[in-house]
Amino acid sequence: MYVSETEIVVRYAETDQMGIAHHSNYPIWFEAARTDFIKNMGMPYSKIEERGFMLPLIQLECRYKGAARYEDKLVVKTSVKQISYTRVTFYYEIFKCCDNSLITTGETVHAWTDRNLKPVNIKKHAPDIFELLNKAIL
Template sequence: MYISETKIVVRYAETDQMGIVHHSNYLIWFEAGRTDFIKGSKMSYSEMEEEGILIPLAESSCKYIIGAKYEDELIIKTWVKELTPIKVEFNYSVIREKDQKEIAKGSTLHVFVSKSFKIINIKKNHPKIFEKLQSLHT
């Protein structure tokens, strides 16, 4: 199973009055991790979109374990938990690099849709793209 790693350094603007990262930033970091994960399959989000495949977010969750702070160096680990011809679920683990502690974890569920937002079966309609994603999942 392929796990991508995306490095993030917490910016001051990402923190709140309490000096910790505002919770809304984690979903942005998950997206950065997902983008890097897709690149690991030798394609990009843009290439998928050019093929007429969109993967909108259907569900998201995040468990906050320890607050990240300004200038913390983080690693977003991303992998596929489940892949079917119509959906993909990504899991994430946010690790503080200096002590290797997991500070948050989460998941996002996406559906494969056409540009008209109709659910599509990518295994049937785009078998090469499905194979690339599947090769990272197994």
């Protein structure tokens, strides 16, 4: 299984009145990590879109196990949990770098579509993209 790591530093604007990273930031951090993951696999997401394929989000899960605070350095570990001809599920773990404590886990499920958001069979229309992500879970 291939795992990508993305570093994040919690910015002041991402914290709430308690000084804790607000829960609304985690999906943004997942997106940054997913973009890095796909790029690190060998094809930037922008190239996938240039070919006419999109990955709209259809499901998001986030489980908070700890807190991140201003200036905490985090690492988001990203992997492909599952892939089918029409969907891909990414799995995330967010750790604090200072003590390697797991603070959040999550998943996002995305559908393969064309530019009009019509579902497509990615293996049929772009087998190279399917194989690129499929090899990440083997």
